[in-house]
Amino acid sequence: MSTNDQLKQAIVDSVEHGTYPEADVSSAEVPSTLLPALLADLQKARDEVKEDIRSLSKDIAPDVDGWIAQAKKLQGDIERSKATARDIVAQAEAGKALKEETHDAGNKVHLLEKEVAFNESLASTLDLIRSSCRILDQADEAYANNDLRATLDHIKRCDASIAALSAVQDTRAVGLLQTRSSRFKATLLDKTTALAQALIQCDIETRSLLVKHEVPDMPTVDLELLVETLSYLGGLDVYIRRLKRDVDFALIDHRLSMKPGQYSVFNITDASIIVSQANARPGTIATLDDIWACLEFLSIHLPSSICEPLSQKLLPSLFETLTYTWLDRSVPVQIEQMPVFQQILDRVSKLADQIDTLNWPSTALLKDWVQNAPRTWLSKRREMALGAARSLLFSGLKTRKTVERVETQTVSKGDAIMGGSDVDEADDAWAADWEEETPETAKVDASKAATSTKNDDDDDDASAWDVDGDDTDKTAVSSEQPAKDENMEEDDAADAWGWGDDEQVADEAPKLSSPKKTKKAASTEQVTQSGDRELTLRETYTVTAVPDGILDIVLQVVSDAETLTDPSYLGSPIGPAASALYTLPTFILAIYRATASTAYGKLDSGNMLIYNDASRLADQIRSFVVRQTEKDLTSSLPSHLRPSSRLRLDNDIKALETFAKRAYSAEMESQRTIVRDMLDGAQGFSNCNAEPFASACDSAVSITEGRLRDVHKQWAPILSRSALLQSSGSLLSTAISKMIMEIEEIQDIGEEESAKLRKLCDKISEVKDLFIQEHPEGGEASNMTGIYCPNWFKFQYLGELLESSLADIKYLWTEGELRLEFDVDEVTDLIEALFADSDYRRKAIADIRRS
Template identity: 85%
Template sequence: MSTNDQLKQAIVDSVEHGAYPEPDISSAEVPSTLIPDLLADLQKARDEVKTDIRSLSKDIAPDVDGWIAQAKKLQADIERSKATARDIVAQAEAGKALKEKTHDAANKVRLLEKEVAFNESLATTLDLIRSSCRILDNADQAYVNNDLRTALDHLKQCDESITALSAVQDTRAVGLLQTRSSRFKSNFLDKTTALAQSLIQCDTDSRSVRIRDQIPDVPSVDLTLIVDTLEYLGGLDVYIRRLKRDIEFALFNPRLSTKSGQHTVFEVSDGSISVSKSTSKPDTIATLDDIWTALDFLSTHLPKSICEPLSQKLLPFLFETLTYTWLDQTVPVQIEQMPVFQQILDRVSRLAEQIDGLNWSSTALLKDWVQNAPRTWLSKRRETALGAARSLLFSGLRDRKTVERVETQTVSKGDAIMGGTDVDEADDAWAADWDEDTPETKEVETKQPEPSTNDDDDDGSAWDMDDDDAEAPTESKDNAENQEEDDAADAWGWGDDEQATDEAPKPDSPKKMTKAAPTDQSTQSGDRELTLRETYTVTAVPDGMLEIVMQVVSDAETLTDPSYSGSPIGPAASALYTLPTFVLAMYRATASTAYSKLDSGNMLIYNDASRLADQIRTFVNKQAEKDAKSTLPNHLRPSSRLRLDNDIKALETFAKRAYSAEMESQRTIIRDMLDGAQGFSNCNAEPFASACDSAVSITEGRLRDVHKQWTPILSRSALLQSSGSLLSTTISKMIMEIEEIQDIGEEESKKLRQFCDKISEVKDLFMQEHPEGGEASDMTGIYCPNWFKFQYLGELLESSLADIKYLWTEGELRLEFDADEVTDLIEALFADSDYRRKAIADIRKTRSS
């Protein structure tokens, strides 16, 4: 079959049967020459279809006629249904119109009903308004006629009527009615309040309160009606507050006043109570009696409806004022006044019971005051003690006196303190070693210097602080900065009373102690009891503080006596033992401020705090001895209740810190002065020479000024220890800076020797006079541990190599210097040569041997 035939057949099949051609045919191009043949084929196919239809029609013609008949019948039914539907629609439209007419008629009926209801409501409202106006007119007329009861009844009826008009309360008529009612109530309240004031007259000028049963011009008015009216009008609370204020000003304020020359009492007559002057000041019990008289008067003459709200507002103020101005002032400080205080407590309790009998509340304040009487007394006792201590701290500093420190030590023949010599030498041995075994408190906060390198190593030995209790500096430069807390013990140098020192003095620098006044007593074993004495200056503060503490303990001891078992403040006895701690704590807290205005205030703190600690310790020991003979149970004895050990330690630590602060301050000043020498470099050339001369001169003057300032305050041993510590600081800095000079010329060495000699002139401050008029002893080496090293340094600056080598090998130079220090000085003082190298080698060889 050709392609054209295939195309024609595919198109005919598509039209006739809806068949889709093959892809290669459907995608083929249809030429224009094919269209006539295609149309011919389509016409042929159409004719064939018509022929088939005619053939089929002949066979089914009878059926078709039946179908046609049925179709016509169906069409007729459809037309009838349409007509019926049109009738139904027409009838529905007619019903809708009827419904609209019915709805419109119903709306008109409801509108008419509302109109009728409104008219009826309006008539009722107008009747209520007219009735309310009529009632209000009647109330106003009764008000004008002073018929308060009728006016109040009419007012209540009027309020009920106005309440019934709540639905139309926004209307102008009702608003006018409410305005008129409010204005009437305001006038009515003012008149009722005025009548109440006429019945209860509080005159602040005459200081009286008068209560009447009725008013002559208005006999129908009484307090019950007044209260009912005020309560209904909402003015009762305001009136009660005003009445409470008037009663305060008229009665209680004048009566409870404690101003001088204003002594008053209450006087009650028929229906009135007034305040009248008294020639003498009433006591507290009389005041409590007067308070009850006034309250009883009010409860008798006032109705309960006034008394109850009045008492709720009046009693808290009254009891607060009574407590502050009278009751608290009657709390005694002295134990001897307790019986009177007990009577006051009983009367306060009875007053609370009397008020409770009136069924008034607010008596809790009185009951609490009675129950808290021990605490109140303790607070006042504490306040008094602290106030006395505070006043003493600022006033007692003006009074100073010299006191004596006495200590007894048992020493054996040949002991270090005796030096193996006679008692006269022992006189000088006691002061510097007193504190070598004194326990240190736990509050040490700074590092302890090493005794071998620190310029203040005597401070540490005096406090007996072990090397393993603090970090030791590793370099001599650091040692000069860590001296703060070791100074306090230097001032006393006191040792343990029960032990003799085990430390021998340094070789070639034995400590010769300050002069004392010993009393020597020999024992059978050859030991001796040596009584050591020295004086120092204190203020009046320690003795005053001790007196306060002793008085507190005495009061506590008195309260524990069986005779005070029923005392109201008996429970405060145990807490009273804590007052000494508060007193001593306050002293420590405020002493720095109080003493800061004094010259050498820290040294006075040191003396006062140390003496106070000793006095407290002695007092505690004596109290323990006294309690050992007491018949009281052990837990009631003062010695078992006092906890003053920590306070004693705190005082000692406080004293040491004050001393350390003063010493560190002076050390800083001295170091700053020596810093002006700029390390003593080029000290023979201007302007460095002038700077060095000035620095050394003012430092030497400072040492003397401080020594002079401390002389009237510190004991002799403390003065020497303190001055020696400052001198040690001075020469330690000079030694360190001179040793750091790399090259020292001949002229420089001479100049440096002059500086050393200038500082050495202060040794006259440490001269100890012989008790029998002999030659004075130089104690500088005892109180300044690096004094001999400083003297050797001065010698080395002008010595030859041979002299230095001799002092090292045959002398005692090695006791003060180590080999490195000496070799460094030799290298700085002498030029490089065989002699210098040989001398250095010999010195180092001697060290290693």
């Protein structure tokens, strides 16, 4: 409740109760702002009291006097309260004035304090600036007197003094002071660097490093003081980098140079290192000794404050250069040089230990090189072997030689090669066994197939060069003659490397059989107890120097691996690489397969040379594996350490054989395509007796016949006799198969056209002179065309049928052997094309179908 309300309530209470207590209004603290309102309320209350008194005077007349007395007393109290209120207001106004005066006085005092503090700070700052200037003057004086120690001390004090001026660093005076200090530091840094270079003189032109202990006219200056100064001025890192560069150019690069005529050595004295020219290339151990002597010289003559940062920058590049220019080249390829290599490894390890004693870092590269010595040697050995194989593949093709293939087979009495009674039957069997990769040869008569299977086991045993023998027979050195590969679109690179050979072996085309009759002339006989005879078959063919060279490389690798497996090499640094060496032959043979197509592709008949070389290499590798297995039977090594158990060359041998077959198949398919394209010029031999079709047929047949002779002549110096006859016979079979097919497709053949076709067939048949086999004992020469060309007899029968009568054809079918070459439909179609429709033709066809 406010004071005004309290006074009003007191007055009302006094009126109601008739008592007028003494109100301590004078002592009340009434705000001056409330006095006018209070007085008004009091006046109003007085008026109300008077009114009440008047109204009550009638009823309470006796008490009026008392009330009047109380009212007067109240009025006096009110007057006293007014006076008190007026005093309070006056005192309040006076306090406000005093407060304002006090505030003004405080502001003046604060301002005076700030001015005093500013004056004191200004005086202190001016003292610091003056002190810094004096210190710089002293530093200038010391610098002029070549007193580097005093100069450094003064510049340190100056920097501390300037640092204390950080609060006023934006002022012009301090800025000028900092500029003067920076310029002086730059000057001092240049001089200190020059002095350091004067004490450590690394001259690139003279290839020398000279270390002095004092500067002329400056006896108090040493390297420690210069390093301290450079470090404080922030120029030590730049100086170390420059020193490292100079040491590299002046010393390291020249000493580690491998350029001919630029060999050098270190000449080290008490205070210098000089690079001197050497007449011959120093040894690796001598080089390592020189490197240590150089590092030791630096550690002795240079303070640790320089050596430690210098070593952090110098050693990594030094060891890298040392490793790649000297250490890697010092790794020998020949095992006989291992003792020297062991000395090099010991010296490298010792160098790393010596550097560790200096507490210098970065020796891990040297230690890693020592640990990886077997791997490094193996990589170099692999690189040399593969490089030799690649070089041989391109250089060895220039050298060609004739080699002999020898194989011993056992044949039975009844075999045609033994002069059995059923020679004709054997000839038929050989002709039937020929599986040419053309659609026409798939039409083989059942009876002919049955005849061809007679004595198959004996035939297989008596096969010479191009028949698959028993895969498990490791003693027979034979080569397989491949036919056409039906998947010629396979990736060349994958074929070359032999990838997927295991899966593709089953898909190879049937192998061509070598005729028995050709073996008589090149065989020697030995009769066994059972009556069978052992024939030693010999045949020559041409190869390059590549197979023998590749074999020599493989043999050398295996010999090295076998040597490292010996107990005497257990402590050899490259001993752990022995097991990995046995994988190198696989890589060498893979390199051969991968690059042979490119290398041989520049030669005429390159694919046939690949066939010969790859087949010979496969035979040589197989024979080597057999010999090594026999040799390991008497070895004292554990079975798992013997070369025969480590070598995994079976897949590589198969890959080589497959590679040879593919090369042969590719060449044959290419030649077959050419022959077919040439015969396409005859346009199906229809209207062959009318121009211009007659000329086209003559030209096509003549060109084809010439092509067969040219290819035969081209392959003759390369392939063996049997392989040559089989290849030529296959091409001839392709040509006559196409002619047979196209002639059989002619619907109507006139008499003149029939005679023309017979002449064309005779023209192709002239190539039979390529298959004449001379008798080794001077007997009558044999014509082997029918043996090497499976459809030769059919072609000859076709020529006869073209000019035969119906009676002759019927006789040949019923009494002759025509049915062995033709089926019923083929003969009847020919009869219908050659002869006009008649009862006699229909009867002849019916008789042929019934027979």
